[in-house]
Amino acid sequence: MNPDLCNKANLNGKNVKMTIHIGADKGDIAETVLLPGDPYRAKWAAETFLSNVRQINDVRGMLGFTGEWKGNPVTIQGSGMGMPSLSIYVNELIRDYGAKTLIRIGSCGGMQENVKLRDVIIAMTSTTLSTPSRGIMKEINFAPCADWSLLQAAVQAAEAKGTPTHVGGIYSSDVFYDERPDLNEQMVRHGILGVEMEAAELYILAARHKCRALAVLTVSDHLLTGEALPSSERQSSFGDMVEIALQAAFPNA
Ligand SMILES: O=P(O)(O)O[C@H]1O[C@H](CO)[C@@H](O)[C@H]1O
Numbered sequence: 339m340n341p342d343l344c345n346k347a348n349l350n351g352k353n354v355k356m357t358i359h360i361g362a363d364k365g366d367i368a369e370t371v372l373l374p375g376d377p378y379r380a381k382w383a384a385e386t387f388l389s390n391v392r393q394i395n396d397v398r399g400m401l402g403f404t405g406e407w408k409g410n411p412v413t414i415q416g417s418g419m420g421m422p423s424l425s426i427y428v429n430e431l432i433r434d435y436g437a438k439t440l441i442r443i444g445s446c447g448g449m450q451e452n453v454k455l456r457d458v459i460i461a462m463t464s465t466t467l468s469t470p471s472r473g474i475m476k477e478i479n480f481a482p483c484a485d486w487s488l489l490q491a492a493v494q495a496a497e498a499k500g501t502p503t504h505v506g507g508i509y510s511s512d513v514f515y516d517e518r519p520d521l522n523e524q525m526v527r528h529g530i531l532g533v534e535m536e537a538a539e540l541y542i543l544a545a546r547h548k549c550r551a552l553a554v555l556t557v558s559d560h561l562l563t564g565e566a567l568p569s570s571e572r573q574s575s576f577g578d579m580v581e582i583a584l585q586a587a588f589p590n591a
């Protein structure tokens with residue numbers, strides 16, 4: 339038996355496969371997966387944008403849903419906060435469930451003056467101090483890079499919607515409460531658009547497994563101005579990001 343898989347009894351009497359962290363049958367997860375850090379954003383996005391939605395995961399409360407967008411199957415699975423958490427879900431989604439296109443839909447902190455609250459950032463690449471893949475990269479400074487076809491389609495979708503959007507480099511940090519302000523200063527100085535905590539490892543895993551990946555982010559707070567979206571506005575401001583991600587996955591839909 340594949341050690342990554344555990345058997346669980348299904349009510350219909352057949353064996354259903356699940357991984358350690360995802361309690362879905364293999365066929366329950368689509369090849370296209372959207373990945374918010376927040377499991378409740380997964381629920382909101384699935385209920386708001388997909389049809390024929392069903393919940394496919396609640397292990398550890400990390401909710402996942404599968405439905406359809408314009409007739410195309412899509413899974414929206416929470417990935418948690420930080421690269422070690424995302425790495426668990428993305429490894430299982432790719433290796434055990436056959437995910438091929440993975441798009442992070444996350445919040446981020448703005449790092450440039452022209453990047454405003456609620457703007458969307460499409461991450462061409464992500465700079466990082468370290469990722470869970472550091473152990474195999476060793477002395478190599480691997481450059482995590484978005485899939486070009488997804489990036490191009492996302493930019494077109496954002497332009498068509500008229501969403502204020504920035505395309506460029508972001509910073510995937512391991513810490514939210516950073517005790518090294520000098521690092522952020524260097525990121526700002528080198529034109530990094532925003533900071534979040536997962537995209538670099540998503541891009542590295544996609545490269546390793548020959549999948550497509552992209553991160554589409556909404557600016558929820560700003561490191562230069564100290565502004566932040568009120569919690570009441572966070573979800574409603576995230577709609578453009580979700581639609582851009584869906585349109586990027588299915589540009590002809
Ligand atoms: O809004 P999500 O997708 O969780 O992303 C950002 O928010 C969390 C920190 O508050 C980190 O996961 C960061 O990457």
Ligand SMILES: O=c1cc[nH]c(=O)[nH]1
Nearest residue numbers: 445446447533534535
């Ligand atoms: O990681 C994150 C996410 C949102 N805002 C930040 O400042 N950092």
